[in-house]
Amino acid sequence: MDIQLDExxxxxxxxxxxxxxxxxxxxxxxxNISRSHAxxxxxxxxxxxxxxxxxAVVNPARxxxxxxxxxxxxxxxxxxxxxxxxxxxxxxxxxMALVGGGDVDVILLVRTRDNEALRRVVLDVLQAIPGVLSTxxxxxxxxxxxx
Amino acid sequence: MDIQLDExxxxxxxxxxxxxxxxxxxxxxxxNISRSHAxxxxxxxxxxxxxxxxxAVVNPARxxxxxxxxxxxxxxxxxxxxxxxxxxxxxxxxxMALVGGGDVDVILLVRTRDNEALRRVVLDVLQAIPGVLSTxxxxxxxxxxxx
DNA sequence: TTTGAAAAATAATGACC
DNA sequence: GGTCATTATTTTTCAAA
Numbered sequence: 001m002d003i004q005l006d007e008x009x010x011x012x013x014x015x016x017x018x019x020x021x022x023x024x025x026x027x028x029x030x031x032n033i034s035r036s037h038a039x040x041x042x043x044x045x046x047x048x049x050x051x052x053x054x055x056a057v058v059n060p061a062r063x064x065x066x067x068x069x070x071x072x073x074x075x076x077x078x079x080x081x082x083x084x085x086x087x088x089x090x091x092x093x094x095x096m097a098l099v100g101g102g103d104v105d106v107i108l109l110v111r112t113r114d115n116e117a118l119r120r121v122v123l124d125v126l127q128a129i130p131g132v133l134s135t136x137x138x139x140x141x142x143x144x145x146x147x
Numbered sequence: 148m149d150i151q152l153d154e155x156x157x158x159x160x161x162x163x164x165x166x167x168x169x170x171x172x173x174x175x176x177x178x179n180i181s182r183s184h185a186x187x188x189x190x191x192x193x194x195x196x197x198x199x200x201x202x203a204v205v206n207p208a209r210x211x212x213x214x215x216x217x218x219x220x221x222x223x224x225x226x227x228x229x230x231x232x233x234x235x236x237x238x239x240x241x242x243m244a245l246v247g248g249g250d251v252d253v254i255l256l257v258r259t260r261d262n263e264a265l266r267r268v269v270l271d272v273l274q275a276i277p278g279v280l281s282t283x284x285x286x287x288x289x290x291x292x293x294x
Numbered sequence: 295t296t297t298g299a300a301a302a303a304t305a306a307t308g309a310c311c
Numbered sequence: 312g313g314t315c316a317t318t319a320t321t322t323t324t325c326a327a328a
Binding site for chain 2: 005016018020021048050051054055059062063069080084087088090091093095096098099101102104107143146147
């Protein structure tokens with residue numbers, strides 16, 4: 001899984017993380033390589049699976065998702081494949097992680113319109129999943145992403 | 148904080164979340180509006196702060212960040228401003244949330260090169276922050292983002 | 295690997311329904 | 312909001328150095 005990335009690769013990823021719509025021309029300029037080379041690098045990074053794609057950065061609260069929470073799950077059997085597949089179909093679940101190191105097995109980042117919708121997701125959707133023994137909800141008052 | 152978004156706005160955000168480098172021409176086509184109109188919508192969404200920008204989607208593991216963990220913090224005084232400002236300068240902290248609903252005050256998503264680097268971040272950086280009473284680390288075995 | 299040329303596609307703006 | 316027209320940029324490929 002480990003891949004050799006040199007300084008140029010890292011700077012390319014940095015720049016594109018900062019501005020995902022930056023033109024290849026401008027990118028080549030700031031990292032001091034030729035345009036052709038920039039194209040090759042990009043293609044290579046995508047082929048390697050390092051650069052998975054590009055996405056809009058949307059403010060959850062301002063786009064109608066006023067409530068966020070971390071929800072932890074304790075599950076009976078660790079059929080992570082089935083569980084993650086099932087969770088992937090819950091649009092309110094924005095991020096899911098299988099974890100170790102405590103009494104908790106799964107941590108979910110959930111975003112909903114309001115608290116009532118969060119309640120429904122936790123009680124009617126998550127707790128209804130077979131194998132889910134218990135849940136705990138940590139309401140998020142404020143959250144920040146770090147580039 | 149609440150903003151009126153219609154179906155078209157939502158579809159624009161959906162499409163750009165799926166492909167952040169999609170051309171405005173293609174975007175206008177799939178959501179059935181004119182190009183000029185698409186430009187206006189985009190400008191409006193950015194002005195409203197709904198669309199914050201665009202970013203590359205980088206695979207953490209393949210880009211050299213082989214270890215990920217959720218680290219919870221219990222803090223003495225809730226000087227969230229100071230704390231979040233301080234955490235923002237820790238590059239390994241990718242996401243931070245001020246939460247309620249348990250004995251935990253802050254939840255951090257941390258990504259490092261390896262377990263040793265994670266240990267250093269938790270022990271030398273996070274636990275060294277004034278006001279941080281205790282930490283708990285949940286190692287992430289696998290994690291997925293949901294579009 | 296770099297540079298330059300050149301065609302095709304796209305961005306961005308403005309005038310006008 | 313929408314359409315059309317226009318100009319500026321960018322993408323992408325290819326050949327040559």
